[in-house]
Amino acid sequence: MANVDKDVINGWSVVDDDNNETGSNEERKIEYLKLPEGDTRIRVLDVAPFAFKEWWAPRGNGGKGTSIPYKGKDDLLEAENKAFMEKVFQEADRLGLKGEQRKKFLREKGYSKLPWGKVKQKYVIHVLDRATGEVKLLEKGNGLFKELKKYAMNPEYGDLRQYDVTITRKGSGLNTEYTVTPARQNTPLTDEEIRLYEESKVDLAKLKNHSHITPEQCLAVAKGAKWEDVLKKNNNVEEKADPDMLPQDDSSGEPIEIDSSEVLTDDELENLEF
Incomplete structure (x- = not known):
């Protein structure tokens, strides 16, 4: 039986925690892992994921669709949602419902x-893609990371850095399902894999x-405006926007996946405060 390391417990506690906050951006380039339907075998390389929040704007960035960083108390998308709901609550009161x-x-x-749906809880972590041997970033929501957390927090398995896991994806959209299967035994990373990780890893807090x-x-x-048009310096000279420093567009070819946990429950709806 494996003992679950304290750092692993503390780190993975961010998954499915509604109080997560977002962590300058990192210049080093690194590819995001794609998860097509079927099996993808990986090795997790970080002690735990970095948690952040973002919106999905289907008409954003010139109609391409793009992720929008969540700005906490200063977030203007959330402010528009609240203003919209205030009117709906007032109408419900007027009707005596x-x-x-x-x-x-x-x-x-x-x-x-x-107007902007519900802000999405996301996570990102470095992984080794066993199909290519490359270090990549795995970025997904609660649906997948709660499955990974089950093994990270289980004394029988523990630290995900000690063994490979296979992620199996079925379906898309609200019907997307992820299952995680751990390898039968622990296998240490090779010296070359450790070197590759150390050379490739980025500061996830800065990246996200x-x-x-x-907020504006x-x-x-x-x-609908384009990132390249709005990211200008104070002197109005256009900033050279590094794509790796911007929120991710859906250029992976994968369908947009909506975590069913992002849909408000009856209890959440009942307790909404605007």
């Missing part, structure tokens, strides 16, 4: 039509912070 009738009204006229992007720029891009 109560109980199930009120909940149905709020869902159909409010939540299901929120996007502190150089303002985020809103403009979400509404």
Whole structure:
């Protein structure tokens, strides 16, 4: 039986934690791991993932669709959602709706039509892609990372850095399902794999912070402006935008995956406060 390292427990506690906050950007380039339907074998290389939040704007970045960094209390997409819901609550009050009738009204006229949907909880971690031998970034939501967490926190398995796992993806969209299967035995990384990791890894907090992007720029891009047009310096000289320093567009060829946990439950809907 493996003992679960304290750093592993503390690190993986960020998965499925609603209080996660986002962590300048990293110049080193690194590829994101694609997860096509079927099996993908990897080795996790970090003690735990980095947690962050973002929106998905389907009309953003000139209509290409793009992720939009979540800006916490200063977030303007969330502010528009709140302003929208305030009007819906006021209308429900005006109509005197109560109980199930009120909940149905709020869902159909409010939540299901929120301008920007629900902010997404995401995670990113360095992994070794066994198919190519390359160090890549695995970035997904709760659906996959909760499966990985089960093994990381299980005394029978523990630290994911000690053994390979196979990720199996079935379906897409709300029907996407991930299962994780651990290898039968632990195998140490080779000296070459360790060297590759040390040379390739990036600062994930810096990569996902996007502190150089303002809430106003985020809103403009979400509404259709292009990143390259809005990212300008104070003197209005256009900033050279490194694609690796920007939020990720969906250029992977994979379908957009919506975690079912991003849909509000009846209890969440009942307790919404705007």
